[in-house]
Amino acid sequence: MSKFSQPDIIVVGLGPAGACAARKAAEAGCTVMAIEKKAAAGTPVQCAEFVPSMVGVEVAGLSDTCRQAIDSMMTFVEHDAPDRMANFPGQMIDRQAFDSQLVQIAIDAGVECHFGVSLKSVSKAGEMTLSDGRILKAEIIIGVDGPKSRIGAAIGQINHELVETRQISVPLLHPQSATDIFLSADIEGGYGWLFPKGDTANLGLGVDAGQKHRLKPLLDNLHEDLVRQGRVGNEIFYHTGGAIPVGGMLECTGRLGDGAVLLAGDAAGLTNPVTGAGINAAVISGHYAGTCAAALKGGDGDALEDYQEDLEDLFKPGLDRACKRRQQILNAFRNGGPSREELRTNWIAYPEYWAA
Numbered sequence: 001m002s003k004f005s006q007p008d009i010i011v012v013g014l015g016p017a018g019a020c021a022a023r024k025a026a027e028a029g030c031t032v033m034a035i036e037k038k039a040a041a042g043t044p045v046q047c048a049e050f051v052p053s054m055v056g057v058e059v060a061g062l063s064d065t066c067r068q069a070i071d072s073m074m075t076f077v078e079h080d081a082p083d084r085m086a087n088f089p090g091q092m093i094d095r096q097a098f099d100s101q102l103v104q105i106a107i108d109a110g111v112e113c114h115f116g117v118s119l120k121s122v123s124k125a126g127e128m129t130l131s132d133g134r135i136l137k138a139e140i141i142i143g144v145d146g147p148k149s150r151i152g153a154a155i156g157q158i159n160h161e162l163v164e165t166r167q168i169s170v171p172l173l174h175p176q177s178a179t180d181i182f183l184s185a186d187i188e189g190g191y192g193w194l195f196p197k198g199d200t201a202n203l204g205l206g207v208d209a210g211q212k213h214r215l216k217p218l219l220d221n222l223h224e225d226l227v228r229q230g231r232v233g234n235e236i237f238y239h240t241g242g243a244i245p246v247g248g249m250l251e252c253t254g255r256l257g258d259g260a261v262l263l264a265g266d267a268a269g270l271t272n273p274v275t276g277a278g279i280n281a282a283v284i285s286g287h288y289a290g291t292c293a294a295a296l297k298g299g300d301g302d303a304l305e306d307y308q309e310d311l312e313d314l315f316k317p318g319l320d321r322a323c324k325r326r327q328q329i330l331n332a333f334r335n336g337g338p339s340r341e342e343l344r345t346n347w348i349a350y351p352e353y354w355a356a
């Protein structure tokens with residue numbers, strides 16, 4: 001007797017994109033099964049936990065999991081005095097609580113969730129082999145398995161460009177309502193951040209994947225600087241990190257055998273290539289993916305095409321601009337290192353970033 005029922009839709013990954021996709025499809029009447037390799041939702045946290053406010057978009061679950069409001073952004077270029085971007089509202093969330101809450105909403109909607117089960121491989125015919133040896137097949141697969149998505153790879157959609165990150169949680173000695181960003185010709189293809197969460201802060205750094213070996217010394221230096229300035233404590237509560245897709249949007253649909261495949265969130269390359277922000281895009285694209293999967297199940301032959309078009313309308317202009325800016329800064333790194341002006345032009349806090 002199988003431990004799993006045979007669902008209409010299989011969702012691979014239960015991050016924000018997966019939980020939202022699964023929920024929407026279940027609410028529309030589909031039978032949905034989701035697998036997640038982690039033992040529990042949202043843990044360990046691999047995130048700096050900042051969600052910028054988006055006009056007109058309500059991110060489900062956000063208010064209950066908010067830990068501190070953010071009103072502005074301070075950008076430190078090299079060791080210059082910071083530039084303040086006054087109107088940069090958002091929230092610092094508790095990412096573990098956020099992901100757990102989204103999964104609970106999905107379970108309440110009827111999704112069958114299996115934790116501690118990973119997808120090992122998927123065949124061209126759409127047969128998925130799980131870590132416990134089971135083989136599953138569904139009419140519709142939603143690939144929401146993050147930056148290094150196996151489902152994406154199976155349909156030829158791979159995030160080739162990645163930023164690697166390292167983050168520590170430290171005591172914050174003076175409360176602040178701004179996110180701090182550190183730009184430097186030392187930090188190739190990325191930046192440093194200090195994001196406040198009450199009396200602690202997430203202090204992290206991302207670099208182009210080829211520079212991964214430099215993450216630890218660069219973050220140690222930034223930490224030491226901030227300790228010397230009396231802004232953060234020496235103590236480190238935890239370490240985390242992970243990959244961020246920075247190559248822009250992939251094709252979000254495909255086919256395996258006679259089944260349809262949808263990608264959303266990081267698996268679809270929706271993370272901003274300059275800032276690395278991807279939570280909002282994961283939630284929104286997850287909702288669209290779940291709705292599309294239900295429409296497909298209901299016989300809507302245009303649903304896949306509509307899904308791709310909807311995501312392009314929503315995300316592509318912003319992602320294309322960020323890709324262009326990222327390419328510019330990488331070129332500057334290859335040509336002797338960026339000037340202060342180039343660092344500014346390629347960061348979202350400066351008007352130059354938004355110019356044509």
Ligand SMILES: Cc1cc2nc3c(=O)[nH]c(=O)nc-3n(C[C@H](O)[C@H](O)[C@H](O)COP(=O)(O)OP(=O)(O)OC[C@H]3O[C@@H](n4cnc5c(N)ncnc54)[C@H](O)[C@@H]3O)c2cc1C
Nearest residue numbers: 013015016017037047048049050119146242265266278279
């Ligand atoms: C260090 C760091 C800091 C970040 N900070 C921010 C930030 O401050 N703000 C922001 O907006 N974004 C941030 N991001 C990006 C953000 O975390 C992602 O964009 C977001 O998590 C994408 O959601 P998702 O559901 O698409 O993917 P994920 O959250 O990655 O979820 C994918 C899930 O799939 C599971 N999975 C993977 N492979 C398999 C498999 N084979 N079988 C079963 N399950 C699998 C994973 O365990 C995971 O739970 C950060 C990322 C990193 C690494």
